[in-house]
Amino acid sequence: MESDIVIVGCGISGLTAAVSAMEAGANVTLLERSCKEDRGGNTRWTEATLRMKNVGEVADDFESHFAENAGHHLDPELIKASGSSYEDWGSIVKAHPFTDPELISTFSDEAGPTLEWLQTYGVRFDSMPGYFITTSTSRIVPLGGGLAVVETLADWIEKNGANIRYETTATSLYMDEGGMVCGIKARGPEGPLLIKAPKVILASGGFQGNYEMQARYIGPRSRYIRPVARGGYYDRGEGIEMALKVGAAGGGDFTSFHAEPIDPRSGAPEPIVLVFNYGILVNRQAKRFVDEAPASVDATYEAITREILEQPQGIAYTILDSKINDVPNWQRSVRTDQQPIMASSLEELAEKLELDVQALTDTVEAYNTACIEGPFDPLRPDGLRTEQGYLPSKRNWARSIDSPPFMAYPIICGNCFTFGGLKVNSKSEVLDGDGRPIQGLYGVGEVIGMYQGTYTGATSVLRGSVFGRIAGRNAASKSRR
Structure with missing residues (x-):
């Protein structure tokens, strides 16, 4: 098969990436490990709380909470360097697994516009009471929770010509002789599958459904944890591992997860x-x-x-x-x-x-x-x-x-989702070990390694939405060129 863009995963990050790319005129193929009835990854099973004051404004503590939990015992010289223009950052700073201010600034700036954009596709938001009796920050939710968002976007995608291949698992990146990403190898009901595409967006979640990876990164006590919802069992870390194998930099805390x-x-x-x-x-x-x-x-x-x-x-x-x-x-x-x-x-x-x-x-x-x-x-x-x-x-x-x-x-x-993933820039491009974008490869949602030690609550679905939209838009633009 051939496609302009192939997206691995059908949760909020993969769906927003697909809609964004299709808006820009790209031909899109999505791969989803689950059957159609379970599509949506973790998003399908969550209330999808969002750390926002309203649709247009993030919570007052949005950026400060990320800044307070950017890493452990960070080198002060590294922090100093990250205060300069991103173009002036050295390779070790760009590829460092810490939660960098460039990424969080983009996240904060794009959160409101992304939710307003989702509203144009029929998603509605409100400040409804959730399961916290006492709260320390502001939150809103999509009406109908994550399930409503998944069904709204997936239905639009299928009605507008995208190909969602269910029960199909990506197995590795397809590389050309020059080491450029040019598609995905997968395994589906009919057997092996090769999808050639100049742009690949990894939206396949963390590794909370992969007990071997959890034992490797989190340790022996991972025997006592399990995914919090059915969607987590489909998240087995292949997207993260296939990118690491071609030289991607890791980001976030691989030893931890949202508990x-x-x-x-x-x-x-x-x-x-x-x-x-x-x-x-x-x-x-x-x-x-x-x-x-x-x-x-x-x-x-x-x-x-x-x-x-x-x-x-x-x-x-x-x-x-x-x-x-x-x-x-x-x-x-x-x-x-x-x-x-x-x-x-x-x-x-x-x-x-x-x-x-x-x-x-x-x-x-x-x-x-x-x-x-x-x-x-x-x-x-x-x-x-x-x-x-x-x-x-x-x-x-x-x-x-x-x-x-x-x-x-x-x-x-x-284990709601794991923290370790891929280092990306503010364009959702996956970076290599020297902080340079791997041409044609994007990471979104739980694939992004963003959190360190403590989760900034009510930002995971929001992260998927924001960076999914960014990745789809950028991938479609570069695919046309």
Whole structure:
């Protein structure tokens, strides 16, 4: 086959790239590993929250949060160099895996125009309440979530002549004798496939569905994590690996991922449990191990989930009592389809959780003794903390657990998407190890290595939209030339 542009992946980044390229007159072929009913990658299964004040403006902390989490122990000379014009950056700066300001500035500038552009295709946005009861930043959502965005764009693409080949997996980049990217080798229902194209856009996600890559990059504790939704199982890292094999520079933190606290009993999409800040978390030894409420839950749940991963067997339990009903609409922060484990006493609860009865009762008694009376405000960090000297302390919403019935939710660490990927510039061009664009190759969405250590919440679907649109536009322009 031949095409102007071949796009690997049919999530938000691949779809926006296709629409953008087709607007510019390019002939586009998309490869999608899943069947049509599952198309859309992670986007299909998410609420797709966006870190925006409104359709036209990013949240006030958008760029600052990225800047604060750009890397670990960065060389000050490198930071100094990145403050100059991008054209003056040296090769080691351009190819460095840190989250560079040039990329984030483009991301911020293009976010509003991209959402306004999506509106012209029928996507609608609003500031609807999500699953966070307390929040530290502003967010909006597309009406109908990620599923509505996927179906809207994919339907338009197919109606306007693009070829989406389902159940087809890209296996490697097709290179000419001069080392130029000129297509994709793939495997589909009919067997091997070669699509010749002067431009390739990798939109195939991270590697949260690839257990070998997770073990290689994240380590042995990855045995305890799983994708948070079905779409993640299709993301197996081939796009990242095929680019690295031809000399692409890596970007982002390959040893980490966006962690979410999920109920291991549930197979529902994103079965998160986000009420531990109103109770306590205990591990398999029935011991507390973390401050459950250092600040607003939307800003702290990822770090707490990583602590859960470090516990024996990678599991913990949220322990609550009937006072959870003082929290308005607390159920919207629990998206599992499984009921809590209920008990009339702590002893009964421990037995149902298969925890040591004496250890759990001792842990709860020590915690209750450390709780200080004071005003409780469930809708914002209230400073109601445990007394000094008690460890681990709890800085907000510290109330005794003594009012039956008692309840518990098991929690494990879910992998929403991996952080490690490819280094790209503000045009979404994949860079080589010397910071030069690899001609004809673009990376978008989770393929981009952008995050370091801490996820800037509600930016992943937005990242896919912004850089997908940029890549499609640039690839179509260069394809015509």
